[in-house]
Amino acid sequence: MLEKLEKLFNEFTSALEKLSKEAEILNLKSEYLGKKGAISQILAGLRDCTPEEKKQLGPAANEVKNKIQELINSKLQKLEIDAINEKLASEREDLSLTDSVMASNNHHGGIHPVTLIQTEIEDIFLSMGFDILDGPHIEDEFHNFEALNIPADHPARDMQDTFWFHDPHAETDEKKFLLRTHTSTIQVRGMTSRKPPFRFIAPGKVFRCERTDASHEMVFHQLEGMMVGKDISVANLIYFMKSLLSEIFKKEVEVRLRPGFFPFVEPGFELDIKCLICSGKGCSVCKQVGWVELLPCGMVHPNVLKAGGIDPDEFNGFAFGLGLDRLVMMRYHIDDIRHLHGADLRFSEQFKTF
Numbered sequence: 318m319l320e321k322l323e324k325l326f327n328e329f330t331s332a333l334e335k336l337s338k339e340a341e342i343l344n345l346k347s348e349y350l351g352k353k354g355a356i357s358q359i360l361a362g363l364r365d366c367t368p369e370e371k372k373q374l375g376p377a378a379n380e381v382k383n384k385i386q387e388l389i390n391s392k393l394q395k396l397e398i399d400a401i402n403e404k405l406a407s408e409r410e411d412l413s414l415t416d417s418v419m420a421s422n423n424h425h426g427g428i429h430p431v432t433l434i435q436t437e438i439e440d441i442f443l444s445m446g447f448d449i450l451d452g453p454h455i456e457d458e459f460h461n462f463e464a465l466n467i468p469a470d471h472p473a474r475d476m477q478d479t480f481w482f483h484d485p486h487a488e489t490d491e492k493k494f495l496l497r498t499h500t501s502t503i504q505v506r507g508m509t510s511r512k513p514p515f516r517f518i519a520p521g522k523v524f525r526c527e528r529t530d531a532s533h534e535m536v537f538h539q540l541e542g543m544m545v546g547k548d549i550s551v552a553n554l555i556y557f558m559k560s561l562l563s564e565i566f567k568k569e570v571e572v573r574l575r576p577g578f579f580p581f582v583e584p585g586f587e588l589d590i591k592c593l594i595c596s597g598k599g600c601s602v603c604k605q606v607g608w609v610e611l612l613p614c615g616m617v618h619p620n621v622l623k624a625g626g627i628d629p630d631e632f633n634g635f636a637f638g639l640g641l642d643r644l645v646m647m648r649y650h651i652d653d654i655r656h657l658h659g660a661d662l663r664f665s666e667q668f669k670t671f
């Protein structure tokens with residue numbers, strides 16, 4: 318019987334070696350281990366054996382049974398691994414790029430024109446001794462209005478349509494926080510964080526709930542400037558504005574200065590540039606008037622200095638609030654501000670600098 322077992326096992330191993338399909342292996346398994354399989358019959362035949370034979374044959378038959386089971390399992394597992402490897406090999410993609418493909422597909426991003434001009438202006442003002450400041454987009458009424466001499470019921474609050482945040486936990490319907498409507502908020506932060514004399518600029522996004530057109534956006538960029546010291550005059554203000562424009566345009570551009578009203582400056586001015594889209598003939602950007610409002614400015618109002626902790630009897634200064642998007646439009650002859658935020662690659666790629 319033991320010999321028969323050994324013979325069966327040898328037959329099984331040489332049969333298994335020849336098989337390469339799962340179904341064939343499972344068939345072989347049932348030939349040997351199934352209910353009526355060869356090993357099962359030997360085990361069943363044990364009941365007719367003597368106790369002595371049972372003692373010998375029982376463990377041997379079980380050992381062969383376990384070996385067969387193990388061999389079948391590992392053969393099935395090997396089949397599965399071979400199938401996965403074959404699939405991986407056939408579906409493999411070469412993700413590396415050759416130098417020639419890289420060279421023909423040399424696609425770098427460009428710098429947004431607003432960023433380009435902002436960086437240029439920062440360099441110009443840095444060279445004139447100005448610091449660069451930043452401030453939060455979400456502001457409180459104090460920084461956006463009150464400290465700038467625009468109290469709660471002042472009509473100037475309506476000049477800039479404001480996006481307000483409501484505090485869901487507030488007991489009253491008071492509107493406290495807002496998206497800053499201008500970068501003048503940073504005047505206040507700048508004054509309270511330094512002692513005069515000082516000069517700084519502060520570029521950034523501003524937000525207004527406005528109807529959009531060729532020269533108006535709801536989210537746009539301003540660049541605030543402030544200089545505070547002793548005996549600062551309108552002549553100083555005009556000098557810095559002229560230096561800025563001649564550096565940016567690299568040529569004489571026609572500007573006009575007219576009185577402008579802003580509660581935080583006195584006197585206040587509007588510096589307009591002759592529209593470079595239509596050369597002053599009239600177009601949708603300049604609203605057919607030939608001039609574009611670009612650079613409001615003025616001498617800082619004493620109340621604003623006071624709100625910033627500065628004694629207006631000792632110090633004075635100027636401030637300006639450049640419309641950065643409009644300056645970009647004039648510099649690159651862009652005839653609609655909405656191109657600047659359109660995310661159209663055909664537009665942005667024209668400003669590649671590398």
Ligand code: FA5
Pocket residue numbers: 477498499500501525527532533534535537538539579582585610611612613614615636637638639640641642643654
């Ligand atoms: C102000 O925002 C003042 N804070 C500027 C200022 C600062 C005045 C310091 C005096 C002293 P104004 O609302 O005019 O002012 O906006 C300033 C500039 O931002 C405008 O001249 C214009 O160039 C630009 N601007 C205003 N509204 C928009 C808009 N909706 N879309 C694009 N640019 C705009």
